[in-house]
Amino acid sequence: MSQVAVDVPKGGFSFDLCRRNDMLAKKGVQQPSYRKTGTTIVGLIFQDGVILGADTRATEGPIVCDKNCEKIHYMAPNIYCCGAGTAADTEAVTDMVSSQLQLHRYHTGRESRVVTALTLLKKHLFNYQGHVSAALVLGGVDVTGPHLHTIYPHGSTDTLPFATMGSGSLAAMAMFESKYKEGMTRDEGIKLVTEAICSGIFNDLGSGSNVDVCVITKGHKEYLRNHLVPTPRTYVSAEGYKFTKKTEVLFTKITPLTEKVVVLEGGDAMEE
Amino acid sequence: MESTQSKPGPLCNPEGSQRTLYPYVTGTSVVALKYKDGILMAADMGGSYGSTLRYKSVERMKPIGKHSLLGASGEISDFQELLRYLDELVLYDNMWDDGNSLGPKEVHNYLTRVMYNRRNKFNPLWNSLVLGGVKNGQKYLGMVSMIGVNFEDNHVATGFGNHLARPILRDEWHENLTFEEAVKLLEKCMRVLLYRDRSAVNKLQIAKITEEGVTISQPYSLKTFWGFSAFENPTLGAEGSW
Numbered sequence: 001m002s003q004v005a006v007d008v009p010k011g012g013f014s015f016d017l018c019r020r021n022d023m024l025a026k027k028g029v030q031q032p033s034y035r036k037t038g039t040t041i042v043g044l045i046f047q048d049g050v051i052l053g054a055d056t057r058a059t060e061g062p063i064v065c066d067k068n069c070e071k072i073h074y075m076a077p078n079i080y081c082c083g084a085g086t087a088a089d090t091e092a093v094t095d096m097v098s099s100q101l102q103l104h105r106y107h108t109g110r111e112s113r114v115v116t117a118l119t120l121l122k123k124h125l126f127n128y129q130g131h132v133s134a135a136l137v138l139g140g141v142d143v144t145g146p147h148l149h150t151i152y153p154h155g156s157t158d159t160l161p162f163a164t165m166g167s168g169s170l171a172a173m174a175m176f177e178s179k180y181k182e183g184m185t186r187d188e189g190i191k192l193v194t195e196a197i198c199s200g201i202f203n204d205l206g207s208g209s210n211v212d213v214c215v216i217t218k219g220h221k222e223y224l225r226n227h228l229v230p231t232p233r234t235y236v237s238a239e240g241y242k243f244t245k246k247t248e249v250l251f252t253k254i255t256p257l258t259e260k261v262v263v264l265e266g267g268d269a270m271e272e
Numbered sequence: 273m274e275s276t277q278s279k280p281g282p283l284c285n286p287e288g289s290q291r292t293l294y295p296y297v298t299g300t301s302v303v304a305l306k307y308k309d310g311i312l313m314a315a316d317m318g319g320s321y322g323s324t325l326r327y328k329s330v331e332r333m334k335p336i337g338k339h340s341l342l343g344a345s346g347e348i349s350d351f352q353e354l355l356r357y358l359d360e361l362v363l364y365d366n367m368w369d370d371g372n373s374l375g376p377k378e379v380h381n382y383l384t385r386v387m388y389n390r391r392n393k394f395n396p397l398w399n400s401l402v403l404g405g406v407k408n409g410q411k412y413l414g415m416v417s418m419i420g421v422n423f424e425d426n427h428v429a430t431g432f433g434n435h436l437a438r439p440i441l442r443d444e445w446h447e448n449l450t451f452e453e454a455v456k457l458l459e460k461c462m463r464v465l466l467y468r469d470r471s472a473v474n475k476l477q478i479a480k481i482t483e484e485g486v487t488i489s490q491p492y493s494l495k496t497f498w499g500f501s502a503f504e505n506p507t508l509g510a511e512g513s514w
Contacts, residue, residue, distance in 0.1 A: 045502065173468060174468075
């Protein structure tokens with residue numbers, strides 16, 4: 001009895017074209033660059049919960065391709081995630097885990113926990129052995145309290161009181177290491193997060209534009225989009241741009257176009 | 273693929289070269305700033321041999337002549353060689369016996385020329401140097417890298433200090449810092465470097481140079497804090513995870 005060999009679709013990445021890509025690169029063909037979010041993302045735990053912060057610049061090699069992108073992604077009503085690395089990877093992976101969390105919420109009838117999101121993300125990233133280039137700062141408040149985690153592209157995680165990721169992480173970490181203390185109030189926390197992101201914006205070339213902040217407390221969240229605009233666009237004229245006078249309408253004439261199709265009323269009936 | 277070249281010369285063959293290829297015993301960052309009365313410079317006392325912390329009492333800051341202070345990060349042997357060059361320079365300057373002495377600007381210029389010329393011969397002195405001094409009331413703080421890039425600024429940092437200390441200095445430095453404020457600011461930078469630079473040691477010296485002269489402090493350690501609740505109990509609420 002002959003068995004039909006069913007081609008089981010293999011998941012994951014296919015590396016078949018790698019040799020050919022290498023050969024082309026040697027010949028001088030320029031590979032398309034990834035849209036990276038060369039970034040500063042931070043998170044810290046304050047007395048009532050978690051504050052996440054991010055800059056808003058997305059780069060494609062040396063060019064800024066999006067001046068005001070959103071790097072703080074929604075995971076659950078009480079959990080948000082900042083993403084650094086390849087923009088497509090961070091968006092896709094956070095979207096996917098967000099849907100998985102939603103299904104899990106329907107299944108269990110309970111509020112999602114931060115460790116659930118953490119485990120789903122790290123499982124996926126480890127599975128892809130670092131090829132999914134997403135470095136994440138995950139924060140949220142659930143029944144067990146406030147949590148803040150960092151997740152690296154290869155799938156390792158850390159639990160921290162304050163965390164930074166991205167190309168501007170050293171500049172932001174310098175701010176955190178010198179000024180962080182336990183049990184800060186909401187305003188102190190937002191001020192420190194803003195300072196850390198501004199440090200990344202001004203001292204790192206991969207980060208820039210504005211500061212986004214997200215404050216998560218028990219039962220409540222606040223997404224402050226463009227909380228601070230430290231590099232606003234300044235116009236040459238103090239009054240802003242003045243558009244020239246509208247064109248004057250002198251004369252109006254409307255000519256309907258003739259119809260192309262001539263409809264015959266009472267033509268031959270359709271054949272049965 | 274056949275090579276059409278004849279036997280490659282010493283420039284193309286790294287293994288047979290007599291030039292500096294990589295550093296062996298290295299010092300980590302140096303941070304310095306201008307304050308009201310002069311220059312303050314801080315450096316830790318570690319000399320790493322690759323990933324081992326081999327030497328823990330290396331003095332990486334030395335006075336030069338009457339008016340300057342030199343701090344170096346990078347290869348320690350190249351720093352010692354530079355000190356010998358500078359010794360000779362200061363000796364010849366003293367031999368003129370004309371009442372004039374080399375100021376920090378002049379020493380900085382000499383170091384720039386030396387570093388750039390060595391780099392042009394593909395045999396660099398693998399250091400990032402910080403030179404500070406006061407002469408006739410004029411404060412001077414400059415930096416030279418191993419490829420000869422030099423500049424003068426109100427605050428400088430080498431190595432990891434570029435990424436970790438510069439943002440803090442840019443934010444908090446201002447003209448006419450008092451001695452206490454300047455020491456606090458430098459210690460803040462050195463503490464962040466201690467936490468986040470793997471080759472840093474908790475044994476540092478702070479050097480001060482004013483019109484009166486150079487003082488290099490005794491080695492001391494910074495206080496660190498590890499008592500955050502997330503560090504003490506990272507798996508709170510999630511037993512079995514990490």
